[in-house]
Amino acid sequence: LAIGPGSALAQSYPAKPITLVVPFAAGGPTDVVARMLGAAMMKSLGQTVVIENKTGAGGTIAATAVARAVPDGYTFLIHHNGMATAPALYRKLSYNPLTDFEYVSQVIDVPMTLVGRKDLPAKDFKELQTYLRANASKVNLAHAGLGAVSHLCGMLFRQAVGVELTTVPYQGTSPAMNALLGGQVDLLCDQTTSTTPFIKSGSVKLYGVTTSSRLKTFPETPTLAEQGLAGFQVVVWHGIYAPKGSPKEAVDKFGAALRAALKDPAVAARLAELGAAVPSDDRLTPVGLQTILQQETQRYGPVIKAAGQFAD
Ligand code: MLT
Numbered sequence: 001l002a003i004g005p006g007s008a009l010a011q012s013y014p015a016k017p018i019t020l021v022v023p024f025a026a027g028g029p030t031d032v033v034a035r036m037l038g039a040a041m042m043k044s045l046g047q048t049v050v051i052e053n054k055t056g057a058g059g060t061i062a063a064t065a066v067a068r069a070v071p072d073g074y075t076f077l078i079h080h081n082g083m084a085t086a087p088a089l090y091r092k093l094s095y096n097p098l099t100d101f102e103y104v105s106q107v108i109d110v111p112m113t114l115v116g117r118k119d120l121p122a123k124d125f126k127e128l129q130t131y132l133r134a135n136a137s138k139v140n141l142a143h144a145g146l147g148a149v150s151h152l153c154g155m156l157f158r159q160a161v162g163v164e165l166t167t168v169p170y171q172g173t174s175p176a177m178n179a180l181l182g183g184q185v186d187l188l189c190d191q192t193t194s195t196t197p198f199i200k201s202g203s204v205k206l207y208g209v210t211t212s213s214r215l216k217t218f219p220e221t222p223t224l225a226e227q228g229l230a231g232f233q234v235v236v237w238h239g240i241y242a243p244k245g246s247p248k249e250a251v252d253k254f255g256a257a258l259r260a261a262l263k264d265p266a267v268a269a270r271l272a273e274l275g276a277a278v279p280s281d282d283r284l285t286p287v288g289l290q291t292i293l294q295q296e297t298q299r300y301g302p303v304i305k306a307a308g309q310f311a312d
Helices: 008-012 029-045 057-068 082-089 125-138 149-161 173-181 192-200 248-263 265-273 286-307
Strands: 018-022 049-053 075-079 101-117 140-143 166-169 187-191 204-209 235-243
Touching: 008 248, 018 029, 018 057, 029 049, 029 075, 029 101, 029 192, 029 235, 029 248, 029 265, 057 075, 057 082, 057 235, 075 101, 082 286, 101 149, 101 173, 101 192, 101 248, 101 286, 125 204, 140 149, 140 173, 149 166, 149 187, 173 187, 173 192, 173 204, 187 192, 192 204, 235 248, 235 286, 248 265
Parallel strands: 018 049, 018 075, 140 166, 140 187
Antiparallel strands: 075 235, 101 187, 101 204, 101 235
16 A cells, blocks of 8 residues: 555545544534534535534543544544543543544634523622522532533532532533523533623623633633632643544645644634634644643543542
């Protein structure tokens, strides 16, 4: 089999649509970004990027499916911090995030926001803490399953404020946001790529942001750390993976199309509006993704084991 830049595969790839698997529900932050980038990537790939939402078990069902998919260059996975937390959270994980995939590239960094239903009585974070202490057993915090960043952020928040809230799982933060808009749940910690339009329209209340400094998109809103939760920080990083053994030409071309899409002025402007940041060029590489995955796996593993939250 001839491989290399001049090989038949390099010249003919992609010869058909490519599937990008999204581990959470349609309309949520991962899905929104995947669809935006997939549409822009068509320009350089000359083929459609088909988004497939494979939900469940905090993103591990999708990652399992992609780890087992035929490594022919036509299946990719977009995932976030959940790739690093899953080995510590799931006792019976049937794939190894560090060894069962080809790394394509990191994608974007996204801050998170703590939002509440519009009619929650607390008008700011100070009042929210008082409200939570008085009503803990009645307050519902939505999330997208064990291994979702909304779950990670929610757990860290519960620990930081020292209040045991009731948690309600969904298949992604899009259905969780719908529940918040409908008043069925009270709080959600979610990425700005999902929450920004709802905050701007006043459909939800913003109580704080999870970054170490304030966001350009909401400069008036203090960080949670500024409001008393010392050191509170959760930033979501996304990566693209392929099944182990996928052809290098395919991984390289998909990565190049991704980098071109991130530099597309319309895409870059929309991502900035939604509060997302495009990482430096060295992170938009296979090594860049491998590095962050290794670092974050080491960082989260002991924290999760200490917290004792597991699933089979
Ligand atoms: C989603 O796309 O629904 C979210 O990324 C889920 C999560 O909170 O991890």
